[in-house]
Amino acid sequence: MKKIILCVLLASATLMATDTISVYKSGVLLAxxxxxxxxxxxxxxxxxxxxxxxxxxxxxxxxxxxxxxxxxxxxxxxxxxxxxxxxxxxxxxxxxxxxxxxxxxxxxxxxxxxxxxxx
Ligand code: HEC
CATH class of the missing domain: 1.10.760.10 (Cytochrome c-like domain)
Structure with missing residues (x-):
């Protein structure tokens, strides 16, 4: 059970990281x-x-x-x-x-x- 929870946490952390990279490509959100x-x-x-x-x-x-x-x-x-x-x-x-x-x-x-x- 603990392993499953850990896997879900890791997967969502990876998804969040990917999303951040695609929105802020250069590290700065330009006007x-x-x-x-x-x-x-x-x-x-x-x-x-x-x-x-x-x-x-x-x-x-x-x-x-x-x-x-x-x-x-x-x-x-x-x-x-x-x-x-x-x-x-x-x-x-x-x-x-x-x-x-x-x-x-x-x-x-x-x-x-x-x-x-x-x-
Ligand atoms: C491929 C050619 C083309 C491009 C590219 C284009 N337009 Fe137009 N524009 C037109 C045409 C054709 C009309 C008439 C639309 C209608 O029938 O209401 C028009 C209408 C307009 C009008 C209303 C003018 C009126 O007759 O009252 C504005 C404002 C305008 N365009 C601004 C822009 C802006 C800002 C852009 C850039 C994002 C742009 N257009 C890109 C062809 C173009």
């Missing part, structure tokens, strides 16, 4: 970097100044500019796109597929970055 996220996830469709309104190579205006927006309404819209509850121009699914990989903390940092830097 989300809005600029890095914008450059990786958004710039190709919305451009560096946020004024792009067409798909690359097309002249048909599809979406609005995203420069100069207030961070709280921007964060709210981005979370709604992530959830799939808005679809302003018929391409909400495209936005959802981009945002689904971001946490709410990352979306907040991204919205702050856009408001502060993309005017």
């Amino acid at each position: 989300p970097d809005g600029e890095a996220i914008y450059k990786k996830e958004c710039i190709q469709c919305h451009s560096a100044d946020g004024k792009q309104t067409t798909f690359e190579g097309s002249s048909r205006v599809v979406y609005a500019t995203i420069n100069g927006l207030d961070s709280s309404s921007l964060a709210k819209d981005l979370k709604a796109y992530r959830f799939g509850s808005i679809n302003k121009h018929g391409y909400g699914a495209l936005m959802k597929s981009t945002l689904i990989d971001l946490s709410y903390e990352e979306i907040d940092a991204l919205a702050e970055y856009i408001t502060e830097n993309i005017k």
Whole structure:
């Protein structure tokens, strides 16, 4: 009986250690970097100044500019796109597929970055 208890304890200690390693890969949990996220996830469709309104190579205006927006309404819209509850121009699914990989903390940092830097 004692051996079984010992085995269970050892197994759970190993599981906990593994979990800690995967969450804190570098030993430090870094705050989300809005600029890095914008450059990786958004710039190709919305451009560096946020004024792009067409798909690359097309002249048909599809979406609005995203420069100069207030961070709280921007964060709210981005979370709604992530959830799939808005679809302003018929391409909400495209936005959802981009945002689904971001946490709410990352979306907040991204919205702050856009408001502060993309005017
Ligand atoms: C593959 C191209 C693509 C990428 C990548 C992309 N978007 Fe979009 N974005 C769109 C399209 C298309 C729409 C219009 C969606 C709809 O129909 O509501 C849109 C809409 C928006 C809107 C609402 C604009 C409006 O018309 O009111 C915001 C804000 C926005 N995107 C921000 C972002 C941010 C921030 C990122 C990065 C996480 C991002 N987008 C990534 C294509 C993209």
